[in-house]
Amino acid sequence: MLPPLRRARILELLRKDQVATLKDMSIALSVSMSTLRRDVDYLCESGQLERTHGGAMLNQERRNAVELEPAIATELESGAKRAIGYRAAKLILPGQTVIFDSGSTTAAVARAAQERRVPFTAVTNDLSIAGTLSATPIIRVLVVGGFVRTGTATLLGPGLISAVGRLRADLVFLGTHALTADELSDTSVELADLKRAFVQAGEQAIAVVDSSKVFSRAFCSFARTRDLDRVITDDRIAPDDLDALRSRVAVDLVPEAE
Amino acid sequence: MLPPLRRARILELLRKDQVATLKDMSIALSVSMSTLRRDVDYLCESGQLERTHGGAMLNQERRNAVELEPAIATELESGAKRAIGYRAAKLILPGQTVIFDSGSTTAAVARAAQERRVPFTAVTNDLSIAGTLSATPIIRVLVVGGFVRTGTATLLGPGLISAVGRLRADLVFLGTHALTADELSDTSVELADLKRAFVQAGEQAIAVVDSSKVFSRAFCSFARTRDLDRVITDDRIAPDDLDALRSRVAVDLVPEAE
DNA sequence: TTTTTCTTCCAAAAGATTTCAAAATGCTCC
DNA sequence: GGAGCATTTTGAAATCTTTTGGAAGAAAAA
Numbered sequence: 001m002l003p004p005l006r007r008a009r010i011l012e013l014l015r016k017d018q019v020a021t022l023k024d025m026s027i028a029l030s031v032s033m034s035t036l037r038r039d040v041d042y043l044c045e046s047g048q049l050e051r052t053h054g055g056a057m058l059n060q061e062r063r064n065a066v067e068l069e070p071a072i073a074t075e076l077e078s079g080a081k082r083a084i085g086y087r088a089a090k091l092i093l094p095g096q097t098v099i100f101d102s103g104s105t106t107a108a109v110a111r112a113a114q115e116r117r118v119p120f121t122a123v124t125n126d127l128s129i130a131g132t133l134s135a136t137p138i139i140r141v142l143v144v145g146g147f148v149r150t151g152t153a154t155l156l157g158p159g160l161i162s163a164v165g166r167l168r169a170d171l172v173f174l175g176t177h178a179l180t181a182d183e184l185s186d187t188s189v190e191l192a193d194l195k196r197a198f199v200q201a202g203e204q205a206i207a208v209v210d211s212s213k214v215f216s217r218a219f220c221s222f223a224r225t226r227d228l229d230r231v232i233t234d235d236r237i238a239p240d241d242l243d244a245l246r247s248r249v250a251v252d253l254v255p256e257a258e
Numbered sequence: 259m260l261p262p263l264r265r266a267r268i269l270e271l272l273r274k275d276q277v278a279t280l281k282d283m284s285i286a287l288s289v290s291m292s293t294l295r296r297d298v299d300y301l302c303e304s305g306q307l308e309r310t311h312g313g314a315m316l317n318q319e320r321r322n323a324v325e326l327e328p329a330i331a332t333e334l335e336s337g338a339k340r341a342i343g344y345r346a347a348k349l350i351l352p353g354q355t356v357i358f359d360s361g362s363t364t365a366a367v368a369r370a371a372q373e374r375r376v377p378f379t380a381v382t383n384d385l386s387i388a389g390t391l392s393a394t395p396i397i398r399v400l401v402v403g404g405f406v407r408t409g410t411a412t413l414l415g416p417g418l419i420s421a422v423g424r425l426r427a428d429l430v431f432l433g434t435h436a437l438t439a440d441e442l443s444d445t446s447v448e449l450a451d452l453k454r455a456f457v458q459a460g461e462q463a464i465a466v467v468d469s470s471k472v473f474s475r476a477f478c479s480f481a482r483t484r485d486l487d488r489v490i491t492d493d494r495i496a497p498d499d500l501d502a503l504r505s506r507v508a509v510d511l512v513p514e515a516e
Numbered sequence: 517t518t519t520t521t522c523t524t525c526c527a528a529a530a531g532a533t534t535t536c537a538a539a540a541t542g543c544t545c546c
Numbered sequence: 547g548g549a550g551c552a553t554t555t556t557g558a559a560a561t562c563t564t565t566t567g568g569a570a571g572a573a574a575a576a
Contacts, residue, residue, distance in 0.1 A: 002313040003565085005277050022521085032567045037522080053575070054521055127385055127392075127401070134385075134406040143385070143413055145403025145421065148392040155401055163403065261555085280531080290557045295532080311564070312531055 006031065007039050014049060014058045016212060016236075021055040080210045080234035081108040083254045088173060088208050088232050089113040092120055096170040099198050100133075102126035102154040102191075103175025105208045114139065123169060125160065125194065127153035156190050164197040172202030174228075178218040179209050181244035182225055185218040192220035204229040211237040214245075225249045264289065265297050272307060272316050279313040338468045338492035339363055341512045343370040346431060346466050346490050352376050354428040357456050358391075360384035360412040360449075361433025363466045372397065381425060383418065383452065385411035414448050422455040430460030432486075436476040437467050439502035440483055443476040450478035462487040469495040472503075483507045 001009075009029055013020050026036040040056050043049050049056050085108030092098055092113055100106050102125055110122070110129040119138040124130050125146060134141045144164060146157030174195060176184040184207060186192050199205045205227065211234045225231070225248040232252040237245075245251050259267075267287055271278055284294040302309045307317050343366030350356055350371055358364050360383055368380070368387040377396040382388050383404060392399045402422060404415030432453060434442040442465060444450050457463045463485065469492045483489070483506040490510040495503075503509050 002277055002279060002310050002315075004310050004315060033521095034567050035565080038566085127388055130385055130406060131389070131411065134408060134411065137408040141406040142415070143401065143403050143406060145401050145413075148388060148399040148401060150392065150395040153389065153392065155403075157400070291531095292557055293555080296556090 001029070001031070003039070006035075007043055010036075010039055010043060010056075011048060011058075014056060019052070019055055019057040023054070025056075080236065080254075080256045081105050082112075083256055084208050084210060084232050084234060085109040085112040087252060087254045088206060089116055091171060091206065091230075092116070092118055093170075094118050095120060097121045097123065097168070099164075099167070099169045099172040099202055100124040100126060100129045101172070101174045101195060101198055102129070102152065105210055106173045106175040107132065109173050109208055123164075123167060125155040127155065154191075156194065161193055161197045164194065164201055167201045169202045170204065172198050172205045174198065174205060174207045174223070176207055176209055176222075177213065178216040179207065179214050179225070179231070179245075180217055181215075181241070181248055183221045184223045184225065184228075185221045187218050187220070189220050192222035195222040199223050199227065206230045206232060209233045211235075214238075215241050259287070259289070261297070264293075265301055268294075268297055268301060268314075269306060269316075272314065277310070277313055277315040281312070283314075336468065336514075338494065338512075338514045339366040340370075341514055342466050342468060342490050342492060343367040345510060345512045346464060347371040347374055349429060349464065349488075350374070350376055350378055351428075353378060355379045355381065355426070357422075357425070357427045357430040357460055358382040358384060358387045359430070359432045359453060359456055360387070360410065363468055364431045364433045365390065367431050367466055381422075381427060383413040385413065412449075414452065419451055419455045422452065422459055425459045427460045428462065430456050430463045432456065432463060432465045432481070434465055434467055434471065434476075434480075436474040437465065437472050437483070437489070437503075438475055439473075439499070439506055441479045442481045442483065442486075443479045445476050445478070447478050450480035453480040457481050457485065464488045464490060467491045469493075472496075473499050 006029060010025060013025055013028060022033060022036055022040065026033050029036065040049070040051065044051050044056070047059060049059050081104065084105060088109040089112035098120055100110055100122055107126065107129050110132045114133055114136050117136065117138065121140040121142065122133050123142045123144065125144045127148070130141050130143045133139045144155065144160055146155035146160045148154070149156050174184065177186040178184070186195065205223070207228050209231060214233060214237050225245065228249050230250045230252060231245060232254060234256050235253050236256065242251065242253070264287060268283060271283055271286060280291060280294055280298060284291050287294065298307070298309065298314050301307050302314070305317060307314050339362065342363060346367040347370035356378055358368055358380055365384065365387050368390045372391055372394050375394065375396065379398040379400065380391050381400045381402065383402045385406070388399050388401045391397045402413060402418055404413035404418045406412070407414050432442065435444040436442070444453065463481070465486050467489060472491060472495050483503065486507050488508045488510060489503065490512060492514050493511050494514065495511070500509065500511070
């Protein structure tokens with residue numbers, strides 16, 4: 001495994017559990033203690049985490065950060081996302097109209113959908129999803145116009161919500177920055193408004209969320225879990241959280257297996 | 259395999275996984291480690307990717323950007339297109355609004371514009387151009403919505419022309435499928451309608467055309483050369499054709515040199 | 517004390533450089 | 547067109563560098 005990837009994995013582990021022992025991490029990544037120690041020292045030097053005896057914890061600032069560090073966030077799509085995408089894509093029936101919200105998890109759904117070779121019409125505000133889906137001629141792709149949100153490949157803008165308001169779709173795949181038992185939330189008002197419009201436009205709303213986002217809360221709420229038709233997430237969600245969620249909405253648990 | 263193609267394939271591999279080992283890539287492309295190493299070094303020099311021990315990862319900027327095929331385009335793009343793009347991009351003044359028509363030559367303009375680090379607002383119906391331009395935060399990118407035209411990354415659709423009709427821009431960069439002394443033409447009615455709307459919307463219309471398209475004629479005419487403000491093309495255009503063109507419109511001849 | 521973790525050092529392994537010869541390509545001249 | 551020569555590109559070997567994993571002793575926690 002390449003050093004930068006390994007270091008990204010370390011941060012990923014820490015983000016999940018806040019703290020971890022060096023021994024656990026060396027086992028999880030199957031590298032020697034020496035190597036892991038060197039990596040942790042390096043990340044500590046560069047200010048990404050703090051050391052403790054026998055382990056490490058996330059840097060204070062980094063812990064509360066709403067936006068993930070882009071360098072790490074994009075680091076190698078996790079198996080979880082791929083599995084979620086695969087499961088979600090199965091819900092698409094030939095001829096349907098499907099809205100793809102922006103985001104990396106919905107992008108995974110798009111990738112899986114594109115591989116299924118089922119004809120359908122897609123609607124999206126995500127350039128990267130549009131690119132993925134348009135690789136297959138049998139999928140019609142409608143891109144709703146708008147300004148590109150820097151950093152992501154997301155389109156946003158004034159006319160967008162009214163444009164979406166005129167649409168009717170069979171399915172909506174929603175990504176979210178955070179999910180609690182009660183609600184889905186995201187980081188910006190604009191984004192939340194659009195997602196709300198997406199939910200309105202679709203017959204069925206399906207949230208696709210990897211478990212790292214479960215039970216965190218972001219700035220703007222945009223939907224109640226009760227109003228969703230389904231949540232698809234991976235099996236690393238905590239059992240308590242799962243129960244709380246299941247009392248509100250149908251949950252599909254996808255094993256992360258490769 | 260030709261070197262530029264090989265390099266394009268390397269970028270393609272990286273786009274899929276973000277990081278890759280040199281060994282894996284040399285196997286995937288079935289070239290020797292030496293050659294692969296040289297290619298990766300070259301791509302690193304030209305700022306397209308970052309090296310790590312034993313492997314490579316995508317450039318930070320490139321990682322978040324939408325990647326349809328621009329990576330390949332960059333590698334395979336003819337010197338002529340690159341030169342035309344470079345010259346055309348110089349026309350953009352800070353703060354202007356610029357329409358980018360779809361196409362590979364206008365994509366070259368976008369690439370050059372993105373590298374200039376001048377702030378401006380771009381309007382385009384080309385996903386690939388949107389992806390290129392949005393890599394730089396100082397460029398505002400408006401994507402006009404529509405259906406993706408399969409095969410290309412072009413957006414087309416009913417609402418599009420009226421949406422463009424409401425826009426005012428300082429500059430329009432037009433691509434064209436064919437150019438004669440009198441007119442510019444393209445292959446589909448829809449595309450021609452949109453291009454006509456682009457010309458209307460812009461203060462100045464500039465056609466960017468590589469010389470292989472000069473003096474051929476396509477199905478649908480969409481503009482007269484007299485109505486253009488400028489044509490930028492490369493110096494492989496035949497002298498007679500150049501004269502005929504120059505009697506109608508200002509022509510910038512760009513040497514193809516590297 | 518006993519156990520665990522941390523440092524330091526070393527050797528093996530993997531990767532990077534350098535160098536070189538063969539192959540491919542381009543060019544001139546016939 | 548093709549022969550001959552120069553240039554570039556490629557793959558492989560030798561050598562050097564970095565990284566890795568382990569071991570021994572020091573330091574810290576239990």
